[in-house]
Amino acid sequence: MKKFLFFGAPLKEEENSGAILLLRIFIGLLMITHGWGKLSNFEAFSGGFPDPIGIGSKLSLMLAIGAEFFASIFLILGLLTRLSAIPLAFTMGVAFFVVHAADKLQTKELALIYLGIYIYLFLVGPGKYSLDRLIFKKQL
Secondary structure, eight states, X not given: OOXXXXXXXXXXXXXXXXXXXXXXXXXXXXXXXXXXXXXHTHHHHHTTOOOTTSSOHHHHHHHXXXXXXXXXXXXXXXXXXXXXXXXXXXXXXXXXIIITTTSOHHHHHHHHHHHHHHHHHHHHOSOSSSHHHHHSTTTO
């Protein structure tokens, strides 16, 4: 009798890759909504956007949009997955540790959840169901 996952049996590569694909799509779509809101209202955001690392509000906003919108698209596709996870993790790290540093955990916990997921995806990679696997199959 085959052991089931909830009884402690390890996942096969296809099952593991399927779970990673679902996580990439789910977290990518959620983050795209943040980036799209900033991108579509760029002028409204640019004047008062936080400048947590001292590079200016407008550039900080552009970097946040680059991570939250464009890197999320790459993450969903599994294209340059580990590289795409870096700006996403950095953005969430800045949000958690700098922008919301003095806030209660309930206010900043979403940034921490995102950060943890991006670190996880950086460590495990894109999985079998990704453009990375198609493009770089000899290296993976």
